[in-house]
Amino acid sequence: MPADKPLITATHDGRRQVVAAADRVARSLGLYPGMAVAQAQAMVPGLPIAAAEPKGDARALDDLAAWCLRYAPLTAPDRPDGIWIEAAGVAHLFGGEAALLADLVARLARGGVTARAAIADTPGTAWAVARYAERPITVVAPSGAADALRHLPIAALRLPEEVIAGLARLGFERIDQLTAAPRPPLALRFGPVLMRRLDQAFGRLFEPIEPVSPSETVSSRMTFPEPLLTPEALTAVVGRLTHAVCAELERREEGARQLDLVFERVDRTLQAIRIGTARPSRTPQHLARLLDEQLERVDPGLGIEAMRLAVPLVEPLSFTQPRGGFLIGQKTETDLSVLVDRLINRLGDRRVYRVAPVESDVPERSVRRIGPLSPAADATWPPTLPRPTRLLKPPQPVEALAMLPDHPPAFFIWRRRRHRIRRTDGPERIAGEWWRLDGERRATRDYWQVEDDAGRRFWLYRSGDAVDPETGDLRWFLHGFF
Amino acid sequence: MEPGSATAIVLADLKARIAHVGRPGKGSDAALPFGIPEIDARLPAAGLTLGALHEVAGGGPDIEHGAAAALLVAGVLARLPGPVLWVLERPDLFAPALAAAGLHPDRVIYAEAGKPAAVLLSMEECLRHDGLAGVVGELSGPLTLTASRRLQLAAERSGVTCFALRRSRSHDDAQLKEPTAAATRWRVSALPSAPPLASSPETPGLGRSRWHLELTRCRGGEPASWIVEASDATGHLGLAADARDRSAPAAWERRRAGG
Structure with a gap:
């Protein structure tokens, strides 16, 4: 359906055909749900009308x-x-x-x-x-x-x-x-x-939601004659549920990438925890331990009368689990995914990563994050270019004085401290990547590695090539520490 | 038999036994030498003890003094086999510099833990996993005796070497003088480097960085200090050629004391 054409769905309210729903364009033309279809057609000649399908809509929802x-x-x-x-x-x-x-x-x-x-x-x-x-x-x-x-x-x-x-x-x-x-x-x-x-x-009255549970997923549920309250009891149940689920995954030759553990409390409310794995796994001990670490987030209230463990995300996993050895120089066949999973479930999956080189002259763009268990990128940065150990993001402006516009500075002042420069190396000219940002079209930075008289090394750059004002305004910035 | 030598033998035996008291698991005498006799001779294990906790700090507030400490740790880990877990508080470490010290980016997994407490927990989690080359934790906050003992025990059990990179916020941070269970404590500060060409000091350019490397605490050893040239492309330090015969000059001690 073209997005700029109005569309309404029609239904019969017992007396006449009425508009059941109107899309954004139709609403902008003044049509609204509940108005008579005849009136809508009079307002918008040639209006496309589809029959409303409440059952289909409910299924789609x-x-x-x-x-x-x-x-x-x-x-x-x-x-x-x-x-x-x-x-x-x-x-x-x-x-x-x-x-x-x-x-x-x-x-x-x-x-x-x-x-x-x-x-x-x-x-x-x-x-x-x-x-x-x-x-x-x-x-x-x-x-x-x-x-x-x-x-x-x-x-x-x-x-x-x-x-x-x-x-x-x-x-x-x-x-x-x-x-x-x-x-x-x-x-x-x-x-x-x-x-x-x-x-x-306003939260003065609790309102439960009735969750969906897709029938296809592997799951296991246990109910208890006496409500459970202690962490020890919950841990024991987690162990039994993971064993049951892993046995079923084994039969299907699948491994879990995600596990949901739902707690049904005595007061008919639900609580849930979720864990993810970096690689498909059906090792009960590993999965149980990941779940155990999240148990402290669960408030058992007056007691938990049932627990259900479901696997919403699976991946094929053949009979033997492949084991580690992806990193250069790894001395044992360590499966790092166990450790990575624990860190991810503790910190979040964007905060555990490796980095790989990107071919970019702009220093802050020369590094990109990749997944912690990605295959070895087998690439590194050009070893001849000096790069600082700590990078300032964004670069901070400093006051600096150079004898001539294209010379390295004789001193610079950063955070009210004056650093007299004893030795320098440079410049390394880095041109902006005009294909990325229009503003970078002519931008140029001249980088200098400088050592102050205490021996500390800094990475400074001057914006501009000191000849053409269009390339930069000659201001100095501190970008990192060696 | 001379009584003196018998006493020496008994003492050596007792020292060896004491060194093993209360050290379960894989904690061993394995060590990674620096490859510089002057340094290795001062360390009880003739190198950096593996499967132990080591503290490394810069010579002042971390933001401008801490880079050398991070590079020293990267150089040590570059020479150990296996993956490295680097636990960060904030992501300001620039991987190309670690690669230049010999630590290939494929070997390092970063974990951004945020708060100091989360850094400690993540470090301990990593240390339970054997087969790693090492675990580095960046700490801007205090490292208590209890917390350091937990790390040291975890490192002994798995045999994984652990580095606490102390990123202090101030000069002469009192937190860095508190006792911990670490096997060694190091301080790395920058020194003016030698000219790139010794024969013509006026030639512009930068030679290898020069560091004042201080061993401020050492279990079973004495504090010492050296003037070294920074980690090279394979992670090795060098002893400064013109400083080989003297220990750290008093002038630098005064400078730092004066702030």
Whole structure:
């Protein structure tokens, strides 16, 4: 469907054909859900109309909720147009909550789905902010629900149409007006639903979500006659569940790349932890230990009555596990993936890495991060060019004085300390990479390795080639320490 | 038999036994020599003890004095076989410089732990994994006796050598004088280098960096100091040719004391 053409879906409300949904272009033309199809057709001649398929939409939403399992162990469809993701304890794996949402929205956009997303303390707040905040991505700070909800319209509270209309007749438009009003008269007039939705949004009333569990995944569940409370008991169960799951993976010749452990508490709430592995694994001891390290994040509350271990992500793994030996000079057949997994689950997968050379003259671009277990890049940097041990990012401006524009400086001042320069080596001329940034087209840096009179070595550069002012303004910068 | 020599034998035997008391696992007398007799002779194991904790610090606030310490550690690890785990607080280490000291980028896995407490935990996790060449942890905060003892024990058990790179924030950091369980403690500060061509001192250019290498604490040994030339492309230090016959000159001690 071309993106600049309007599209509506139509359904029958018992009396006539009405608009069930309208896309962005159709809405901009003044069409809205609930209006008569005949009226819409009169407003937009030649309007394409598709029959609404509520069942198909619901199935697609279920599929999307299952896809969202890549982000968190507990997700659920929220009909008709939302998805719940229980993001507690997983955001660090994506580099923070904002980064998680940005990744989610960007991936959906690449798949043709326009989405808005929010993370908050309660499902109610997240629902309201995702739909009514100005920006498409919002992270509500912990216990910041009241601030986030204050100026949102009452429709953000998931109330029935007639309640919203009734409140509007009384002059209530925003949530803060509602929270300021006395509760009993409102409860009497609009029934318990209004107070329930308010309390859910503000976290005074707990709201469970019913998670999806795709039937294809390998999983194992144990229920307990007596609720479990102690970490020792949980550890023992983790051991038995991982053995069961690994036996099934063995039969399928698969290895786990991700494990979700869901705890069903006595108060009917769910908690979950997730671990990932750098390479497919079905070694029970290894997987159990990764899970054990996350157990401290679980609050058993009044007790845990069931636990379920699922493997949402698997990869083929033949009968014998391949073992290490990928690094140059590795003295034993160590399987580093065990250690790498533990570090990743502790620190997050963007914070464990190796680096490899990039062919770039610009020093800060000559290094790129690769996965910790990537095959050996077998390349290094040209050994003849001096490079500092610590790099300043970004380079810091210094005051420096050179006898002639194209000479090395005689001294420089950094952080109010004056360094008299005794010896120098240079210049190494580095031209900007014009194919990357237009502003770099003529930019040039002349690098000098300098030694001050105490023997400390610094990496300084002058922007510009000292002849053509277009190449730089002759200012000096400190870029690193040898 | 002379009584003096008998006493010496008994003493040597007792020293050897004491050295093994309370050292379970793979902790051994294996050591990596610096390849410089003047340095190796002052170390009880005739080199840097493997499977032990070593502390290395720069001669002042880390931001401008710490680069040499990192390069010294990289040079040592370049000469040991196996992968290296480098635990960082923040990512300002520039890998091309480590490669220039002989530590190939394929051998190093970086772990960005952020806070000092997380660095210590990650270091201990790495030390439980044998088969590594070494574990480096960058610490801007304190290293307590308990924390260092845990690292030392973990290093002894796995036989993996551990380096705590102390990145102090100030001059004469009191934290660097606190006792720890480390086998050795080193301080590396820059010294003015020799001219690139000894015959013509006026020729511009830079020769090999020169360091004042101080062994400030050593289990079973005495403090000592040397003037060395920085790690070369294979990670080896060199003894400064014109400083071979003297220990660290008093002038540099005064300069540092004066700040």
